[in-house]
Amino acid sequence: MLPFIRSDLGELSAYTPNPGGTPDEPAPISPDRLDANESPYDLPDELKQKQAWTYLQEIESNRYPDGTYTALKQAIAEYVCESAAPEPADNITPDRITAGNGSDELIRSLIIATCLRGEGSVLVANPTFSMYAILAETLGVPVVPVGRNPTNFEIDLAAAQLAIEKTQNPPVRAVFVVHPNSPTANALTPAELDWLRSLPPQILAVIDEAYFEFSRNTVAGELHRHPNWVILRTFSKGFRLAAHRIGYAIGNPELIAALEKIRLPYNLPSFTQAAALSALRHRQQLLASVPEIIAERDKLRDALAQMPALQVWPSDANFIYLRLKDAGGADALANITQQLRAGGTLVRHTGGGLRITVGTPDENARTIQRLQLLFSR
Ligand SMILES: *Cc1c(COP(=O)(O)O)cnc(C)c1O
Numbered sequence: 001m002l003p004f005i006r007s008d009l010g011e012l013s014a015y016t017p018n019p020g021g022t023p024d025e026p027a028p029i030s031p032d033r034l035d036a037n038e039s040p041y042d043l044p045d046e047l048k049q050k051q052a053w054t055y056l057q058e059i060e061s062n063r064y065p066d067g068t069y070t071a072l073k074q075a076i077a078e079y080v081c082e083s084a085a086p087e088p089a090d091n092i093t094p095d096r097i098t099a100g101n102g103s104d105e106l107i108r109s110l111i112i113a114t115c116l117r118g119e120g121s122v123l124v125a126n127p128t129f130s131m132y133a134i135l136a137e138t139l140g141v142p143v144v145p146v147g148r149n150p151t152n153f154e155i156d157l158a159a160a161q162l163a164i165e166k167t168q169n170p171p172v173r174a175v176f177v178v179h180p181n182s183p184t185a186n187a188l189t190p191a192e193l194d195w196l197r198s199l200p201p202q203i204l205a206v207i208d209e210a211y212f213e214f215s216r217n218t219v220a221g222e223l224h225r226h227p228n229w230v231i232l233r234t235f236s237k238g239f240r241l242a243a244h245r246i247g248y249a250i251g252n253p254e255l256i257a258a259l260e261k262i263r264l265p266y267n268l269p270s271f272t273q274a275a276a277l278s279a280l281r282h283r284q285q286l287l288a289s290v291p292e293i294i295a296e297r298d299k300l301r302d303a304l305a306q307m308p309a310l311q312v313w314p315s316d317a318n319f320i321y322l323r324l325k326d327a328g329g330a331d332a333l334a335n336i337t338q339q340l341r342a343g344g345t346l347v348r349h350t351g352g353g354l355r356i357t358v359g360t361p362d363e364n365a366r367t368i369q370r371l372q373l374l375f376s377r
Pocket of ligand 1 (some may be wrong): 037101102103104105129178182208211233235236237242245246247328
């Protein structure tokens with residue numbers, strides 16, 4: 001390795017979400033992309049046309065974007081208040097919002113704001129969203145992993161509590177949870193929520209609601225009682241804007257102010273800001289796809305659950321998590337992933353199971369057919 005590069009980076013590998021083909025395993029031509037939990041539906045044509053018009057008429061490509069995105073924060077705040085109903089969340093004002101280039105950027109900013117300079121470690125419960133640990137490691141921040149109940153994937157709360165009490169030099173400063181979790185698709189349980197409520201003020205609880213539009217579970221109504229909680233959301237899933245890279249955080253104004261200090265200037269391109277504003281304005285139309293995806297999810301889940309080889313869990317999100325009933329282990333799963341890929345369906349092999357995004361009805365039918373074919377051999 002080049003002698004000026006930080007020594008610990010030698011151990012890390014770059015995140016390759018959609019690996020391209022290799023000579024041995026060429027990438028399928030136009031596969032069903034069910035490996036990243038995106039919406040299967042592009043924006044409606046008329047909204048795309050409006051975006052194109054915005055680009056032509058309103059965006060000056062020689063100018064930096066609005067670096068404060070006041071209008072966007074206001075619109076996000078309104079959406080969050082509305083989405084917290086029936087709990088009162090009218091105290092969610094724009095000073096409680098910051099936006100990032102994907103919520104990935106905000107995850108990194110939160111780790112920088114809490115743990116850098118050897119001041120803190122990050123606690124995660126595996127299997128969970130892999131970016132928390134990846135981003136912490138790239139910043140040289142220690143990750144403290146705990147497990148989950150293998151039946152319902154509830155966090156091992158006794159282990160988590162013990163880890164918090166035992167971890168020193170540096171102590172746990174941030175706990176990352178997903179509501180509902182990825183890849184296991186389960187929402188936080190009452191016991192998990194109580195544990196988050198019990199965390200001491202010097203530990204930040206990051207509650208990632210990336211799948212809120214599907215689950216409708218949110219802790220937004222409770223946020224004002226917990227200065228050490230922050231909610232993350234994204235436009236990449238239910239809002240169908242993954243191409244634009246935008247997520248947001250909702251939290252205590254002092255935490256938001258700290259995140260603003262860390263944020264890169266102009267982190268949100270003008271076109272991204274415009275796309276997010278437009279998506280919020282047309283949210284009824286865009287989110288009309290959510291009940292359809294949920295109905296498809298339930299059909300897909302029922303079909304998968306009938307395959308004797310598979311153990312399939314319930315889902316509060318737009319993806320399904322399953323494992324093999326017989327311990328064929330990681331090799332068998334890797335093999336299935338590879339064969340599905342060769343057949344034209346991309347899924348994610350992670351956390352000892354497969355995570356399959358709910359696609360269009362045609363894509364889901366192909367997923368079922370391709371799996372049936374594999375198990376009939
Ligand atoms: C998809 C996802 C995100 C979204 O990340 P973006 O950077 O906003 O695209 C965040 N957290 C979880 C758990 C996710 O699954």
